[in-house]
Amino acid sequence: MTTDPRVGSGGAIAQRMFQAEQAVSHGRSPFALCCRRGSSMKRSMTKLAAAIQDGQGTGTGDNYKPWIRVTRRVSSPCSNTSVVPVPHLTRLTHYLSRAERQFALFIWWLGATDVREQYPLWPWEHVHPAVQLGDDSQAIHPGMAKIAEQAGIPLRNYPGLSLPWILTIDLLVTVSAAVNPSRLIGVSCKPKEILDSGSPSNREIERLELDRRYCLHANIPHRVAHPELLPNELLVQLHWLAPMESFIALSSLTKTSRYQKYVERLKGTAYDRPAWIASSEAGKHVGWTTQLEQRAMRIALWYQHVDVDLSRPVVLTRPFSPGGAELRRREATRWFGTT
Numbered sequence: 001m002t003t004d005p006r007v008g009s010g011g012a013i014a015q016r017m018f019q020a021e022q023a024v025s026h027g028r029s030p031f032a033l034c035c036r037r038g039s040s041m042k043r044s045m046t047k048l049a050a051a052i053q054d055g056q057g058t059g060t061g062d063n064y065k066p067w068i069r070v071t072r073r074v075s076s077p078c079s080n081t082s083v084v085p086v087p088h089l090t091r092l093t094h095y096l097s098r099a100e101r102q103f104a105l106f107i108w109w110l111g112a113t114d115v116r117e118q119y120p121l122w123p124w125e126h127v128h129p130a131v132q133l134g135d136d137s138q139a140i141h142p143g144m145a146k147i148a149e150q151a152g153i154p155l156r157n158y159p160g161l162s163l164p165w166i167l168t169i170d171l172l173v174t175v176s177a178a179v180n181p182s183r184l185i186g187v188s189c190k191p192k193e194i195l196d197s198g199s200p201s202n203r204e205i206e207r208l209e210l211d212r213r214y215c216l217h218a219n220i221p222h223r224v225a226h227p228e229l230l231p232n233e234l235l236v237q238l239h240w241l242a243p244m245e246s247f248i249a250l251s252s253l254t255k256t257s258r259y260q261k262y263v264e265r266l267k268g269t270a271y272d273r274p275a276w277i278a279s280s281e282a283g284k285h286v287g288w289t290t291q292l293e294q295r296a297m298r299i300a301l302w303y304q305h306v307d308v309d310l311s312r313p314v315v316l317t318r319p320f321s322p323g324g325a326e327l328r329r330r331e332a333t334r335w336f337g338t339t
Contacts (some may be wrong), residue, residue: 035290044158048166057166059121060132060174060248062091063204066118067168070094075248086115093117099189099227100170102235106227107173107187109302110332114174117238121214123155123164128218130184138218147213153206169211170225179181179336185223186215187335192226236326237310241302243295250299258286262296263305270306276316304328330338 020264037141051057057067068079087108094117097100104115119129123145128138137173141271147163148155188211194204208224215222218233233336270278274336275297283293300306301324308314309323 004040006137007114026252027100044161047159048163057118057122057168058132060116060138061114062089064114064116066094066116067120067166068094068096068118070096074279077290085244086247087243088113088250090246097189099191102169103189103225103227103232105238105242106230106235106331107171107335108242110328112175112177112336113171116168116172116174117295118168119172121167121210122167123166129172129220130182131307133183135183141218143212144210144214147217148210151209151213153210167207167210169214173336175336178333180221180338182220182338184213184218184220185336187223187225189225189227191228195224203219221338225335229299231311233313234311237314238302240314241310243302244298252294254299254303254305258288259296262286262288262293263300266306267299270320272319274317275314276322278319 012199036231056064056065056069059065067098070083074098082098082101082102083092084095084101086104088091091114093101093104095104096118100117104117107115121144122141122162124143125146126141126143128135128141130138144167145155148164154283155167157164169186173185173187174183175185178184190208262285265282265285266278269281279293279297280290283290284294290295297306301308301310304325306320307322307325308320309327311323311327312321314320
């Protein structure tokens with residue numbers, strides 16, 4: 001079975017888009033009947049065909065290409081868009097809001113193995129998203145167009161085309177099968193005040209419902225996140241500690257015997273003396289430079305190999321306070337669990 005989510009039983013979508021684009025050029029497109037301006041249609045079709053043929057919206061890890069990428073044209077004065085690095089990946093990630101960026105970092109801290117932003121919910125029939133993870137047992141997904149029709153929610157078309165707009169879900173999270181058998185979790189980020197105000201726009205509610213139904217048809221858990229409710233101090237600590245290195249680079253350190261000895265020594269001394277002194281002594285014990293010792297300390301706190309409460313300020317001139325490991329476990333169960 002193919003692992004390309006753009007492809008379903010109806011054939012290769014990219015090829016069909018290319019053929020449609022060529023048809024527009026020669027005036028043979030069936031879409032021409034619903035197009036008021038042929039030149040506008042041609043530009044839309046060309047752009048869509050190029051994006052799909054480029055592989056946008058496909059891949060995993062460093063090979064993933066988000067469907068929506070932050071550029072000057074998609075940036076907005078009303079939201080804090082960003083292109084930033086994240087732990088475990090060498091590629092840059094594209095977020096359309098500060099809330100998305102903050103929650104993605106939180107999800108990485110909880111132990112996600114991959115977080116794909118601006119993940120496309122293809123309108124046509126396509127292979128199940130889990131196929132990209134190597135699970136060939138999953139069925140074909142019916143596509144957003146059919147789901148929206150069943151829900152009675154109209155989808156807007158691209159200008160001049162009869163093709164529905166390709167919607168995206170904010171985050172598609174991958175976890176290990178031991179954490180959740182589905183391995184995938186869809187996350188929609190939405191400010192709580194909008195949903196609690198009593199007067200959210202119909203479109204906002206409809207978009208959440210479409211995200212939910214897409215995940216439901218794929219047997220993927222769906223979560224609605226209110227990133228603004230995350231403890232601000234926790235986010236401050238996560239931004240400070242986040243190791244912007246590849247998974248391979250991090251593993252090359254954490255799997256060494258020196259790192260294990262450093263962690264064990266730090267756990268035995270950092271709760272009754274200033275943390276910086278305990279870390280310095282542990283680093284010297286294993287023969288590290290100050291730079292490597294400080295890097296190892298931040299990594300140990302990020303992964304909670306040393307239990308430190310990150311919901312409170314971490315002051316290195318004081319002993320560590322435990323509690324972070326339980327916080328991480330509890331939140332991981334909340335967001336990744338099967339219930």
